[in-house]
Amino acid sequence: MVPNRIKQIWSKGGQAINGWLSIACPFTAEIMAEQGYDAITIDMQHGLVGYEVGTTMLQAMRASGVTPMVRVPWLDPGAVMKALDAGAYGIVCPMINNAEEAARLVSYVRYPPTGNRSFGPTRVNFAAGADYGQHADDEILCFAMIETAEAVENIDEILATPGLDGVYIGPADLTLGLTGRKYRTGFDREEPEMIEAIKHILQCTHKAGLRACLHNGSAEYAARALEWGFDLVTVSNDVRLLAGAAKASVDKVREL
Amino acid sequence: MVPNRIKQIWSKGGQAINGWLSIACPFTAEIMAEQGYDAITIDMQHGLVGYEVGTTMLQAMRASGVTPMVRVPWLDPGAVMKALDAGAYGIVCPMINNAEEAARLVSYVRYPPTGNRSFGPTRVNFAAGADYGQHADDEILCFAMIETAEAVENIDEILATPGLDGVYIGPADLTLGLTGRKYRTGFDREEPEMIEAIKHILQCTHKAGLRACLHNGSAEYAARALEWGFDLVTVSNDVRLLAGAAKASVDKVREL
Amino acid sequence: MVPNRIKQIWSKGGQAINGWLSIACPFTAEIMAEQGYDAITIDMQHGLVGYEVGTTMLQAMRASGVTPMVRVPWLDPGAVMKALDAGAYGIVCPMINNAEEAARLVSYVRYPPTGNRSFGPTRVNFAAGADYGQHADDEILCFAMIETAEAVENIDEILATPGLDGVYIGPADLTLGLTGRKYRTGFDREEPEMIEAIKHILQCTHKAGLRACLHNGSAEYAARALEWGFDLVTVSNDVRLLAGAAKASVDKVREL
Amino acid sequence: MVPNRIKQIWSKGGQAINGWLSIACPFTAEIMAEQGYDAITIDMQHGLVGYEVGTTMLQAMRASGVTPMVRVPWLDPGAVMKALDAGAYGIVCPMINNAEEAARLVSYVRYPPTGNRSFGPTRVNFAAGADYGQHADDEILCFAMIETAEAVENIDEILATPGLDGVYIGPADLTLGLTGRKYRTGFDREEPEMIEAIKHILQCTHKAGLRACLHNGSAEYAARALEWGFDLVTVSNDVRLLAGAAKASVDKVREL
Amino acid sequence: MVPNRIKQIWSKGGQAINGWLSIACPFTAEIMAEQGYDAITIDMQHGLVGYEVGTTMLQAMRASGVTPMVRVPWLDPGAVMKALDAGAYGIVCPMINNAEEAARLVSYVRYPPTGNRSFGPTRVNFAAGADYGQHADDEILCFAMIETAEAVENIDEILATPGLDGVYIGPADLTLGLTGRKYRTGFDREEPEMIEAIKHILQCTHKAGLRACLHNGSAEYAARALEWGFDLVTVSNDVRLLAGAAKASVDKVREL
Amino acid sequence: MVPNRIKQIWSKGGQAINGWLSIACPFTAEIMAEQGYDAITIDMQHGLVGYEVGTTMLQAMRASGVTPMVRVPWLDPGAVMKALDAGAYGIVCPMINNAEEAARLVSYVRYPPTGNRSFGPTRVNFAAGADYGQHADDEILCFAMIETAEAVENIDEILATPGLDGVYIGPADLTLGLTGRKYRTGFDREEPEMIEAIKHILQCTHKAGLRACLHNGSAEYAARALEWGFDLVTVSNDVRLLAGAAKASVDKVREL
Ligand SMILES: [Mg+2]
Ligand SMILES: [Mg+2]
Ligand SMILES: [Mg+2]
Numbered sequence A, B, C, D, E, F: 001m002v003p004n005r006i007k008q009i010w011s012k013g014g015q016a017i018n019g020w021l022s023i024a025c026p027f028t029a030e031i032m033a034e035q036g037y038d039a040i041t042i043d044m045q046h047g048l049v050g051y052e053v054g055t056t057m058l059q060a061m062r063a064s065g066v067t068p069m070v071r072v073p074w075l076d077p078g079a080v081m082k083a084l085d086a087g088a089y090g091i092v093c094p095m096i097n098n099a100e101e102a103a104r105l106v107s108y109v110r111y112p113p114t115g116n117r118s119f120g121p122t123r124v125n126f127a128a129g130a131d132y133g134q135h136a137d138d139e140i141l142c143f144a145m146i147e148t149a150e151a152v153e154n155i156d157e158i159l160a161t162p163g164l165d166g167v168y169i170g171p172a173d174l175t176l177g178l179t180g181r182k183y184r185t186g187f188d189r190e191e192p193e194m195i196e197a198i199k200h201i202l203q204c205t206h207k208a209g210l211r212a213c214l215h216n217g218s219a220e221y222a223a224r225a226l227e228w229g230f231d232l233v234t235v236s237n238d239v240r241l242l243a244g245a246a247k248a249s250v251d252k253v254r255e256l
């Protein structure tokens, strides 16, 4: 089975850099996969990606060697298992708030006897190798998103879920969840209470022996997150990168 | 009929800034259309765009008010007319090398008696307005690409073609066409002989009372082209903007 | 943020006319959006529309100014939130039968602290404006479909759900739900017991200070519904309009 | 081989009624195919249909028994042959202006030794039957569109082309071609000179022993065309039928 | 209403042969539908098929007369009802483990008063006939997949569910569920304990007066299953058939 | 630049085995690419593949290392160049009948000064490497199909075309072209006159120092062609492999 590059990096003590795809297009996926990321996540929650185009994006990234993951729309067995059968090497699941939800998530990602994933690796058998069924549970990563007050309260029981690899922090939702409309929405929080919350989750996760991931809007914040010890950092996404670069380019012509 | 923003800008003595879409995706088109370009061209020649996705891109840009154009794959009546019926407000046609080809191009873009465009504005009737048939020949722009030695030789006869609005210079092909493999491929030429050739075409065009457009890889070069007097400058494209911004962002995280 | 035309009409004491899209096609959406409806709902329940084409339909309708809504397939957080992030200004949710289901629906539609909608307005940020996050909870409409005996019994508790804007009556299901197979299936009920049921729901809704919407098969019935006081009426759908007009046209040629 | 219903009707002395698809969607094709037309033409010239969706439309109409035809974008061998291999039972080709163009058209539609169609009936072999190769040249219809002054002048030489089944009149283009901008654009001409031109083409065609077809915007005009003796009449199209029915329906609600 | 061929075969004492589609493509569906199967199931669980392409596959198979079924991704009302409205004549639902889940499945498949299926047969009304609503509950087949230890334990209560037509055995998951990782994954079990389990389910099903179906990887095993008395056998799938035939063909050339 | 595996095989004195894709689907392409072929050709002439799906097929095959080629619909510069920019490493062009057509074909495939290919390797730059522009003319294969009497007559002048790599024989068309309807249509000719014609083309090609390719329906015939000395043999295609395997499998169950 083609190995999971994130796990390889971690096994050598490294930290992984993750790209993020919100545009539903195999070519943008192929372009992004050549830019130096270790892993790339297709966002089927807030991204414009549905299952059918998402599958072509997994195909388009296969040659690059980048490890593909999928953020599923919700804690839904059909969505999780279809993403895995299509080739995802990791699942990022939004809004996991307690141990019961974390256990359900793991049960969708792992084959029996660990979980209840149904067997039928239709495409991934070709993309990952014919021995996929034997190794999938060792290679596939399973991340619970921590992004509500309830999740923060239950962080230790969530982290105690067997089969879970770690947590993924969504700072925009976490800020809404912990502080309501007190602050602006978005990533790259600078409020001390939010930084504290983020570091608290990181510490609990490491104490539990699991991996912590942070979603970031900028390279600068991602670099800080790496310094804090995050195991994987996501840096921006295709929509922001494209819009930002295009706007900067038009503005520059108008200024010059 | 919704007016052509490029023609409005020109009528006030202005110069237009054009974006470029090589990714086949309505969402990238919608994103790009919000970044401040005056016009945006869908590249159906070298871009990955075919007719069916190209049409959804025209739909996705409609609300923005940006004037949409299409670069067709080749001097082909079916391709030109389908692009127009789908909503293109301008046609950029590659590799126009002489007066006969320029005349054929115009004949595909203009309705009788000027040309031979077939009548059936199926989608553009909704997007541009029910009076499209009456005003199309006044609003639609028709550009011949000048990108071979033959075209440069025949530049004056090409510019004399009734119904042609102007020329569009493709510097990568023009360099190949004029100098073979002497220089690197690509845009933003710095070789004196290429700058001279580009300025020569610009001058001939203005002398003929037509409009000159230049394809550019960077905002800096586009700004120079505006100084030289180009009427429309294209600045980079979606592929380069996305790839460049993503690579810069990953590199930055790794460096920090 | 681009305002919700339905709310504008209501704030002036008016009633809204809604179109209905069951065909999965951006061009039919664009055509329908130019015919004079105030709002148009994409039917992702019984319509042939899935998420990916549904998104292109939202793009194709954007320029028209018609307010787009989505009927989701079921009370599913992933489906509701993806529709909103893609640009829906209203959610119509089938088969809401009690207060608990209505509360879940609202929680999917509203951001914290009102609900639990996850933050990530990927496309709607472009289509509605960059201030979408601040105003979405005020502009987005949330409708519970009342179409079972259980729902009618629980109508008052459903209507008491904070954050709910109103109810949407599906007469075909309501008739099945209240009377089994006693009557023909379909809209535009003429049975006194069904008219009574419909008017009862309308009155309860208005008593609760909320808005009532009715699905209609014909302009005539929609006009009656407006007289009864419905706040929004849906008139036919694209499938019936196309099939009906085509059949009438063929029949006429054969008769003439 | 599944027989061509148009030829069956003609062999019994009947006249055929043809529907017209300008919307790129298999479901609209399937709906239209159930409304009573004898044949339905997918418009790949002015319609929004490209090759890939066009093929799904042919699939969606197969069960109905309606004879499918394709109007190709232009006199292009690739486009003609791909349409046939995908299942078209008739080709309508725009802008055939002289005998040479008519001969090229026939050569693309007929297998050797009559023409030069390349052999590879990939899909049509399943849809029409395994004996397609033997009978195709007898069942496939080949129509030249007559829609310019040049074509009218050359009508007799066009009609003398071996392998051509008949002509198809496009009244919008024919009016532009014969009279320039003298009259409004569109179908259903009432100007005596246009009616005369149309009848002239009809008579020449019948004199040559071939079939004449007319494009019509309304059932009324199609009925007149049948009285004049046209062998096939097209009645409106999906775009007009949908837009017209929707507008009428909204207007009615507002009036009532 | 177009009758269900499986039910017709069963009513005459026959056994049905089912094909299986895991490739998301209307043309592979059309090809498969011409190869002699009685029924064909589109696999939306482990297959690469999503809703939008799945619908075009149903359209492409309509002309063949093969009875189309859908395996849904999971026990989800939206997925079940959308498959039925799109034209499925049978639902195969994975991982039904107890009576409560079986009852929910039936409630999604049957109209009131038997179940809670929402009324809106948008496409199937065209494909099956305008009387679909009256006969659907008699023609549509509803199968619960038995593939876990829990399901085997609860087999009798599952079989007692009113409205259920039978069970469908997934041998790969059943083996994982009953024996963990003791044996290789896959179909066509030869282990005595698995054969016993399969026959046990078959006997319970027939005792309950319902129908039993088995998924098979090879024609040989399917033939054995028919001898055992299975009412419907699935034979391989499109992916395996294509991959196997291609590999055999390449290997043969290399050997010869 | 990723090297062309066919050229590597030839440079070592080997013969290449080519697969053939007529189904428009990235997953069938990905499956086929794992079955042991050296090269795989996407058939955009008789296959159901258009440009947009064709591009996703190229993406889906990239990881396999199989060399992708495209058979274009016709000798059309737009089609040839779009296929190359999308990633094709070889062009197979139908119906090349004389030196002039062969020269036009080469001019579309090669960059100046050899030909007139326009520069813009939008996707292939990612798939083949950033040095694509420098090496493309050395790696890309250009094949003229020989399939008419005229082509056979002109074989030597065709083979004398600078920049042409070889010829590709289409036996179905060649048989029609040389013998009309005398024999059955299809591949794997057994008639002495056809075998002689095929061997004649092979010998002329080798005498000219170019490469000869043959399209075959079966592994047996492909093996014979290798013995005759063909440099590349195509073995069957996805449609026949799938249909054949499915039919054999159903028939076997019915027989057993
Ligand atoms: Mg979140
Ligand atoms: Mg160029
Ligand atoms: Mg309902």
Ligand SMILES: [Mg+2]
Pocket (backbone or CB within 6 Å): B118, B119, D094, D147, D170, D172, D173
């Ligand atoms: Mg015309």
Ligand SMILES: [Mg+2]
Pocket (backbone or CB within 6 Å): A118, A119, E094, E147, E170, E172, E173
């Ligand atoms: Mg299973």
Ligand SMILES: [Mg+2]
Pocket (backbone or CB within 6 Å): D118, D119, F094, F147, F170, F172, F173
């Ligand atoms: Mg051929």
